[in-house]
Amino acid sequence: MLDIQFIRDNPKLVAEKSKQKGYKVDIEKLLDSDKQRQELLSNLMDHQRARNDLTKSSKGQRPSDDQIKKGQVLRETITKEEEKLRKIDQEFTTQLASVPNMPLDDVPVGASEAENKVIKTWGEPREFDFAVKSDAELGEARDMIDKTRAAKVSAARFTYLKGGLVELEFAITQWVLKTLGDERLIERLITQNNLSLVAKAFVPVLPPAVANTATYMATGRLNGEDETYKLADDDLWLNASAEHILAPMYLEEILPEDQLPIRYVGFTTAFRREAGSYGKDTEGIFRMHQFDKLEMEVFSAPETGLDEHRLLVAIQEHLVQQLGLPYQLLLKCTADIGKPNARGIDINTWMPAQKQYRETHTADFIADYQARRMKTRLRRQDGGIELVHTNDATAFAMGRIIKAIMENYQTHDGHIIIPDVLRPFMSGKTEI
RNA sequence: GGAGAGGUGGCCGAGCGGUUUAAGGCGCACGCUUGGAAAGCGUGUGGAGUCGAAAGGCUCUCGCAGGUUCGAAUCCUGUCCUCUCCGCCA
Numbered sequence: 471m472l473d474i475q476f477i478r479d480n481p482k483l484v485a486e487k488s489k490q491k492g493y494k495v496d497i498e499k500l501l502d503s504d505k506q507r508q509e510l511l512s513n514l515m516d517h518q519r520a521r522n523d524l525t526k527s528s529k530g531q532r533p534s535d536d537q538i539k540k541g542q543v544l545r546e547t548i549t550k551e552e553e554k555l556r557k558i559d560q561e562f563t564t565q566l567a568s569v570p571n572m573p574l575d576d577v578p579v580g581a582s583e584a585e586n587k588v589i590k591t592w593g594e595p596r597e598f599d600f601a602v603k604s605d606a607e608l609g610e611a612r613d614m615i616d617k618t619r620a621a622k623v624s625a626a627r628f629t630y631l632k633g634g635l636v637e638l639e640f641a642i643t644q645w646v647l648k649t650l651g652d653e654r655l656i657e658r659l660i661t662q663n664n665l666s667l668v669a670k671a672f673v674p675v676l677p678p679a680v681a682n683t684a685t686y687m688a689t690g691r692l693n694g695e696d697e698t699y700k701l702a703d704d705d706l707w708l709n710a711s712a713e714h715i716l717a718p719m720y721l722e723e724i725l726p727e728d729q730l731p732i733r734y735v736g737f738t739t740a741f742r743r744e745a746g747s748y749g750k751d752t753e754g755i756f757r758m759h760q761f762d763k764l765e766m767e768v769f770s771a772p773e774t775g776l777d778e779h780r781l782l783v784a785i786q787e788h789l790v791q792q793l794g795l796p797y798q799l800l801l802k803c804t805a806d807i808g809k810p811n812a813r814g815i816d817i818n819t820w821m822p823a824q825k826q827y828r829e830t831h832t833a834d835f836i837a838d839y840q841a842r843r844m845k846t847r848l849r850r851q852d853g854g855i856e857l858v859h860t861n862d863a864t865a866f867a868m869g870r871i872i873k874a875i876m877e878n879y880q881t882h883d884g885h886i887i888i889p890d891v892l893r894p895f896m897s898g899k900t901e902i
Numbered sequence: 903g904g905a906g907a908g909g910u911g912g913c914c915g916a917g918c919g920g921u922u923u924a925a926g927g928c929g930c931a932c933g934c935u936u937g938g939a940a941a942g943c944g945u946g947u948g949g950a951g952u953c954g955a956a957a958g959g960c961u962c963u964c965g966c967a968g969g970u971u972c973g974a975a976u977c978c979u980g981u982c983c984u985c986u987c988c989g990c991c992a
Binding site: 515518522525528532533534540541545722724847853855 | 920921923931948949950951952953960961962971972973982
């Protein structure tokens with residue numbers, strides 16, 4: 471959610487930047503609701519004060535008939551006003567929540583993901599002297615990916631992942647936890663990128679896989695039942711990313727300044743309905759309804775929010791580089807960064823079978839947009855209260871990174887060489 | 903799933919229809935005291951909104967949401983959560 475004061479002061483800017491992100495918002499209508507709400511609130515306060523005065527004036531004695539009558543009138547007025555306020559407040563909040571976060575100045579203006587800007591290319595795609603196979607072909611040939619039986623048992627876009635690929639996933643997980651837990655590495659990345667941050671390791675978290683509606687809404691990430699799975703008999707949604715469960719952790723809390731930044735790396739199974747992607751990426755494990763994900767989440771003071779974002783991107787690059795996978799770094803354009811984002815970076819990793827870079831990572835700088843609705847704040851040393859900044863970023867989304875490793879590290883006879891950094895976590899095994 | 907108990911300020915804990923503008927204690931901050939500290943004494947001590955240049959005022963906030971009443975932390979209804987016991991279970 472944006473600060474209403476900011477919208478009051480900059481209605482034109484907000485309308486324009488919202489449009490750049492592809493959101494049509496009626497700022498006039500919002501400001502009108504805002505004004506109505508203010509007036510109603512002020513009237514209500516006056517009447518509440520009158521009621522308090524009346525009660526106090528009777529000093530615990532039984533009030534006179536006249537006072538009772540006055541009180542009854544006041545109560546009726548207050549009840550009516552409260553009812554009205556509730557209605558207008560709901561409208562106001564809905565309208566306010568529909569306004570997207572403002573993109574930072576360096577975010578390119580664009581109408582679709584096609585206008586994302588490649589700002590860096592790392593690594594050389596490998597030359598193959600044999601016919602390159604896709605993750606689907608490699609996995610099915612060795613019976614490590616079985617989507618046919620998964621479809622029979624559950625539905626399309628689910629899979630049984632088996633054998634070496636499972637070992638690979640657990641190796642990646644352990645390696646990431648170890649890497650992000652390494653304070654010296656974090657410090658090195660901070661120094662290399664000239665960031666004003668403290669070196670503090672990431673704490674691993676296994677979060678709940680479901681969130682209730684109110685909480686999920688507060689993250690600004692709940693887009694309805696066409697994208698997220700809702701449990702039929704409970705007020706609960708299956709998370710679409712660990713971030714959605716980690717971000718609201720400090721809902722309505724005030725964190726002491728010296729406790730920040732808080733850096734988490736969460737591991738969770740993510741569920742996505744993928745509505746609107748029918749027929750897209752149906753092959754292999756690139757786009758699944760269910761996949762495991764390692765996700766970084768950072769809570770920080772506002773002045774370090776952007777640097778935390780940069781750190782997360784540096785970590786992402788480090789991780790992909792360590793795996794030796796060629797990638798491109800994209801500065802996402804206004805249309806693609808997402809509603810709560812102020813800025814967004816994608817890493818697209820080289821997928822040899824498709825001869826394309828495909829999205830494997832995202833880093834989202836949210837600034838205070840989530841924190842405002844979640845009421846996650848910090849208390850300064852001097853006692854001041856401010857909203858925190860939140861950042862989230864993919865460490866690895868399993869289906870996609872496993873696909874990338876499979877395809878980039880395949881041999882002519884359908885084996886998969888294991889990247890060096892993962893071998894210690896696979897009992898020294900060199901290939902699958 | 904069944905039965906019971908309970909959710910009050912940073913924490914503990916009183917209050918169970920009106921002198922509560924939430925007692926008291928702990929903690930914390932500042933001051934006095936001291937060579938310095940402890941103890942002692944004094945003062946202050948959450949959040950949101952709103953008016954104001956500020957000082958400060960006002961409204962809301964006793965899990966949450968409704969209701970009863972001139973008046974609700976207190977009574978009623980619903981709901982969520984926690985704990986205990988039982989049941990089931992990895």
